[in-house]
Amino acid sequence: MGRRLVLSTLSVVIVVVFLLGVPLGVAMRNGIESSANDSLRAEAQRLLNTVEVRIELGEKVDASALARLVSRDRSATVKLPGGENFPLGGPAPDEGNPLRVDMTGQHGEQVTVVESRGRVTRQIRKAWLLILVEAFFAVATAGALAALQARSLARPLVDLAEAAERFGSGDPRRRRHRRSYGLPEVDRVADVLERRAERISRILAAERQFAANASHQLRTPLTALSMRLEEITMSDDMDAMRDEATVALSQVERLTEVVEQLLAQNRTPTAVAADVIDIDKIVSQQLDEWSVAFSKAGRGLQLVGVPNLTARATAANVSQILATLVENALHHGGGTVTIRTRTVGGSVVIEVTDEGGGVSDALGHRIFEAGVSGGESTGRGLALARDLARADGARLELVQQRPAVFALFLAAPDYPDVIG
Incomplete structure (x- = not known):
């Protein structure tokens, strides 16, 4: 050109x-x-x-x-x-x-x-x-001016071509801050490309976030389900097999709910309307799902506290949060894991604690950050659990480091939310 x-x-x-x-x-x-x-x-x-x-x-x-x-x-x-x-x-x-x-x-x-x-x-x-x-x-001056003009016209077009090539290669990020080219038409094209690049970046980031969250949320119920299926294949007692199959079916139902919730959030990135849920039912479900894993590890899992509590939240979210806390206690904690339910003011509190060494001081203030982990895990579980809690208007906190005590504050049926 x-x-x-x-x-x-x-x-x-x-x-x-x-x-x-x-x-x-x-x-x-x-x-x-x-x-x-x-x-x-x-x-x-x-x-x-x-x-x-x-x-x-x-x-x-x-x-x-x-x-x-x-x-x-x-x-x-x-x-x-x-x-x-x-x-x-x-x-x-x-x-x-x-x-x-x-x-x-x-x-x-x-x-x-x-x-x-x-x-x-x-x-x-x-x-x-x-x-x-x-x-x-005159010809030499015109040639020099034409060369300068050609360079000033070609530079923005080269930048636009590079940007388009990056978009085609799946890298829509803007390399550097763009200055005005002094050409209204070219500036308009560049602005449109930048807006499209930012939109594509957001879409790709959302897709990656969705894939990471989905893989983490599905891993826990799939792990529990595989344990139940292993128990069924290893058992000769029909009654025991029937009980294990019943638990496995409930786990499949929870897995289905998790998938439906993920798809709903992906289609409409807004908080799902919370319902009044039965806390005992959700906690009992977690006890059934994780009892085999704790038995194989030679450790105990128990429920204590106030019975017959209800809260305003999403059952799938609360189940996923509790599953994450219980799984972390199994892998990173020690001794018996206790799920305690109680009420504080206008909140229903579900605490998960164990008898292990707790959370170190270096991780205490960063435990809910994505990618932060005290072991070899991905460090996404607690970050995702806190996001799920916020989506329900709830709050997930580390209330004690040694031994580790994680508390999920849910809104009581008569209170709007507990986020503060």
Whole structure:
């Protein structure tokens, strides 16, 4: 593009210079020739007037008196009525077509002034050379300006092409802060691309966040379900198998709820309307799901506290939060894990604690940050659990570090929320 712009600009300038320079050169040539002829004619007229005056006054006409009236580079001849001739000035040019002016006076005297055409030709050549030099500088200046203009036009287009290529490669991030290009049309295209890039970035970030959350939320119920299925395959007691299958079905139902909730949140990123839920039912479900895992680990899982509590929340969210807390206690804690339910003011509190070493001081204030983990886990569980709590208008806190006590504050049915 830049090369074409430079070539097209140079072509236009060359045509303009040609159209203006040639007539100007012709006009200057004609002007120089006309000026030389006028000067020659004026000199011949002065010489003729002087001869006429001397003849009318009866004075003698001699060459010494007339020589000063003829330029050195010109040759003149004065022919008097009596036939006397006076050669004046320099030698006559030997070229075939010199500049020549002939004049005749009232008394029959004749004056001829001749000048070599070489001086006029040199002046014409100088004029043409000046025009050519000016034309060269005009073309060179136009080429330099066209190159600068092409660069200023090509730079934003190159940036836009790079941005479009990044979009096509799946990297819509803006590389650097964009300054105005000074071209309204190009700036508008760049603004549109940047807005689309930001939107694509948000969409991709949301998709990645959704995939990460979905994988983490589905992993826990799938792990519990696989344990139940293993118990069924290893048991010979039909009654025990029937009980395990019943628990497995309830886990499948919870898994289905988690999937439906994830899809609903992905379609409409707003909080799901909370219902009044039975706390004992949700906690009992967690006890059933994790009892096998705790038995294999030689540890206990128990429920204590106030029975028959209800709260305003989403059952799937509360189940996922409790599953995350119980799983963390299983993997990172020690001893018996206790789920305690109680009420505080207008809140229903579900606490999960164990008898392990607790949370270190270095992790205590960052335990809910994404990617922060005291073990080899992804560090997403507690961050996701807190987000789920906030979505229900609840609050998840680490109320004690040693031993670790995590508390989920839910709104009682008669209170709007507990976030503060």
